[in-house]
Every structure is written in structure tokens, then in C-alpha cells.
Amino acid sequence: MQTPWKKIYVLAIAGALSWMGSGLTTFAVILRDKDHVGPGGVATYLLAFSVPTILMAPITGLIVDKFSSRQVILTTAAIMGASSLSLALGLPNWWTPIALLITACAGAVMGPAFQAMQVTVTAPDDIPRVTGLLQSFSSAGMLVAPALGGILVSTTGYFWPFVIDAFSFWFLGFVFFMLGLNRKPVVHEDGEKIRALDGIKFVFTDNLLRSIVILLAVLVLALGSINVGEVFLVQDELGANAFIYGIAGALFATGSIVGALGTAALKLPANRHAAAMLAAIAVLIVTVFVFSIAWHWWVALVLSFIAGLGNSVLNAYAIGIVMTRAPKETLGRVNAALGAVIQSGSVSSIVISGAAIAIFGVREVFMVASILGVIVFAVFAPAVWRAGREHSVST
Numbered sequence: 217m218q219t220p221w222k223k224i225y226v227l228a229i230a231g232a233l234s235w236m237g238s239g240l241t242t243f244a245v246i247l248r249d250k251d252h253v254g255p256g257g258v259a260t261y262l263l264a265f266s267v268p269t270i271l272m273a274p275i276t277g278l279i280v281d282k283f284s285s286r287q288v289i290l291t292t293a294a295i296m297g298a299s300s301l302s303l304a305l306g307l308p309n310w311w312t313p314i315a316l317l318i319t320a321c322a323g324a325v326m327g328p329a330f331q332a333m334q335v336t337v338t339a340p341d342d343i344p345r346v347t348g349l350l351q352s353f354s355s356a357g358m359l360v361a362p363a364l365g366g367i368l369v370s371t372t373g374y375f376w377p378f379v380i381d382a383f384s385f386w387f388l389g390f391v392f393f394m395l396g397l398n399r400k401p402v403v404h405e406d407g408e409k410i411r412a413l414d415g416i417k418f419v420f421t422d423n424l425l426r427s428i429v430i431l432l433a434v435l436v437l438a439l440g441s442i443n444v445g446e447v448f449l450v451q452d453e454l455g456a457n458a459f460i461y462g463i464a465g466a467l468f469a470t471g472s473i474v475g476a477l478g479t480a481a482l483k484l485p486a487n488r489h490a491a492a493m494l495a496a497i498a499v500l501i502v503t504v505f506v507f508s509i510a511w512h513w514w515v516a517l518v519l520s521f522i523a524g525l526g527n528s529v530l531n532a533y534a535i536g537i538v539m540t541r542a543p544k545e546t547l548g549r550v551n552a553a554l555g556a557v558i559q560s561g562s563v564s565s566i567v568i569s570g571a572a573i574a575i576f577g578v579r580e581v582f583m584v585a586s587i588l589g590v591i592v593f594a595v596f597a598p599a600v601w602r603a604g605r606e607h608s609v610s611t
């Protein structure tokens with residue numbers, strides 16, 4: 217199999233525009249509504265983005281495997297575009313979380329469909345490189361979004377960010393259709409049914425995947441406090457202004473781009489993918505620890521870049537391992553199951569970290585999170601290391 221690199225690059229550009237549009241919507245909708253809905257409302261918006269990935273996992277994987285990726289992606293792109301456009305129409309505030317929920321539900325289906333298609337058209341050796349490439353472009357789109365959103369909102373109001381997001385989804389669907397990329401529906405033997413839970417069952421019967429999923433889920437729960445607490449550390453503890461905090465976010469995205477491009481350029485043997493993933497996890501644990509003792513906001517800026525770098529390397533190799541080991545006929549369900557497990561850890565971390573930071577303080581929570589990260593790493597990393605040394609793209 218030859219990887220269609222030209223088509224992948226075109227798709228990556230369209231994906232970057234779509235991620236930029238999504239970033240515009242996130243930026244604009246929170247800024248527009250924060251004074252009307254308060255912190256609780258903003259938290260509801262964030263949960264509307266996250267929860268569908270968890271709750272829809274069984275049916276999401278089933279849809280991705282029962283229908284072609286062309287059918288799934290064109291349909292979900294149309295729905296997501298219409299939902300984003302509705303935010304520009306001046307509807308009452310109660311409609312906003314509904315629109316976000318609709319977009320997130322469609323996105324929960326589109327994501328696994330894209331990943332399953334990607335594996336189908338990519339040579340096994342190239343999967344981590346293609347994953348890194350697509351990730352670097354999506355990070356670039358997200359990097360542009362806050363600056364562009366600030367310009368649009370300050371000069372034209374809240375209309376255009378939502379319109380641009382809508383058209384970016386429709387453009388992504390159009391490009392995908394024109395490129396002719398597709399993964400056909402799963403064909404089973406006569407009488408054999410496609411079961412929704414086949415994906416999660418496969419993950420927990422494969423030694424390497426089971427170890428990876430448990431490690432990542434617990435680590436996300438332990439280290440996810442950085443997502444909630446960084447703003448309090450940078451601004452309240454280190455005295456940085458909003459501009460500096462924005463720079464920290466931009467550096468995280470920049471680190472993600474650098475890490476993803478490096479992963480795309482470097483062709484590691486398959487039996488070293490798990491080691492690269494573990495190295496990235498170790499970097500993230502150390503980063504959270506140094507955050508807890510940071511003495512100046514410039515330290516936080518450096519750490520943000522390093523965190524983005526480690527996060528992108530972790531994602532590229534973890535996804536690459538999962539995709540090369542999963543049976544082709546269950547790719548959609550395996551993707552959905554993996555996303556649900558990781559997202560469950562993320563949502564739990566948001567809830568727990570918010571309360572813990574309010575009670576104990578941000579530095580204390582970061583310190584405990586890094587210690588928990590070390591413990592989790594010490595317990596689960598050896599199993600990943602042992603199984604990873606036998607991993608190959610032909611498995």
C-alpha cells in the first residue's frame with residue numbers, strides 16, 4: 217500500500233481550516249455569553265463539547281463501521297456547519313448549549329470515521345507520521361483562532377466567527393468528497409452481526425492496548441488538572457496579565473506543531489513506538505511538577521511549549537499503535553472506545569481539579585498530580601514497555 221501523501225496534505229489543510237473555525241466558535245461563544253450565563257453556564261458549554269464522546273461511544277463506533285466514511289463525514293460535516301451557523305442568528309441563550317451539543321455529537325462520529333479512513337488508505341509504517349502531520353495542521357489552525365477571533369469580535373462583532381466555522385465544516389466535507397478518499401462499510405460473514413461493544417472488548421483483550429488505555433486514562437485523570445489550573449497559576453500566582461496567558465496558550469500550540477512535525481518526519485521502527493510514547497508521558501509528568509514550583513511566568517511559558525511538544529508526540533504514537541493493532545473491521549468501534557475512555561478521564565479531572573484547586577490551591581494540586589503521575593507511570597509503564605517491544609505493524 218502506498219500512502220497518498222498529496223491527498224493527505226490537502227486534507228490536512230482543510231482540517232486546519234475546520235479546527236480554526238471550531239476555535240473561533242469556542243472563543244466567541246464563551247466571550248459573548250460569559251456575562252449572561254456565568255461560570256456555571258461556561259462549564260456547561262465545555263461539558264457539552266466533551267460528554268458526547270463518552271456517552272455516544274458504542275453507537276458512534278457502530279455507525280462508523282456500518283457506513284462508509286464518505287457517508288459519515290459528509291453527513292456530519294453538513295450537520296456541524298448548520299449547527300455553527302445557527303449561533304450567528306441571534307437566537308436566545310438557551311439555544312447555545314443545544315447547538316454546541318449537536319456539533320459535539322456529530323463530531324463524536326466524524327472523528328473516529330476520519331481515523332478509520334486514515335488507517336485504511338495509509339501504509340502501516342506511515343501511520344504515526346500521517347497522524348503527526350494531521351495533528352500539526354490542526355494545531356496550526358487552533359493557534360490562529362484566538363488572534364483571528366479577537367480581531368473579528370472587536371471589529372465586526374460575533375457574527376463572522378460562527379459563519380466562518382460553518383463554512384469551514386462544509387468546505388472540509390467538499391474537499392473530502394473531491395479527494396475520493398473512502399473506507400467502505402464493514403462486511404461480515406452471513407449471519408454475523410456488528411456488535412457495538414466489539415471495540416472495547418478488543419482493546420481489553422490485547423495486552424499492549426489494554427496497558428496503554430489504562431495508563432492514559434489514569435494519567436489524564438491525574439494530570440488533567442493543568443487544564444483547569446494553569447490560568448490561576450499564571451495570573452494569580454505568577455502575576456502575569458491576560459496577554460501573557462494568551463502567549464502561554466499559543467506556545468502550547470506551537471509545541472504541538474513542532475512535536476507533530478517531528479513525529480511526521482521521523483520514521484521510528486514499530487517496536488520503539490511504545491518507548492517514544494512513554495518518553496512523552498515522562499516529559500508531561502515532569503512538566504506538571506515544575507509547574508507546581510514555577511517561580512516566574514516565563515517558566516510557565518517554557519513549560520507550555522514543552523507540554524505541547526510532549527502531548528503531540530504522545531498522541532501520534534499512542535494512536536498509531538492502536539490503529540495498527542486494531543482489526544480493520546472494528547476500527548470505528550476501537551476509535552470510539554478509546555476516545556470515550558480518555559474523555560472520561562478528562563471530564564473527571566475537570567470536575568475534581570476545580571474543587572481541589574478551590575480548596576487546597578493550584579500549586580498543591582499540581583504537586584499532588586505530578587506525584588500521582590509518577591505512581592501511575594511506575595505501575596503501568598513496565599507492561600507497556602514489555603508489550604511494546606514486540607509490537608509490529610503487521611500485528
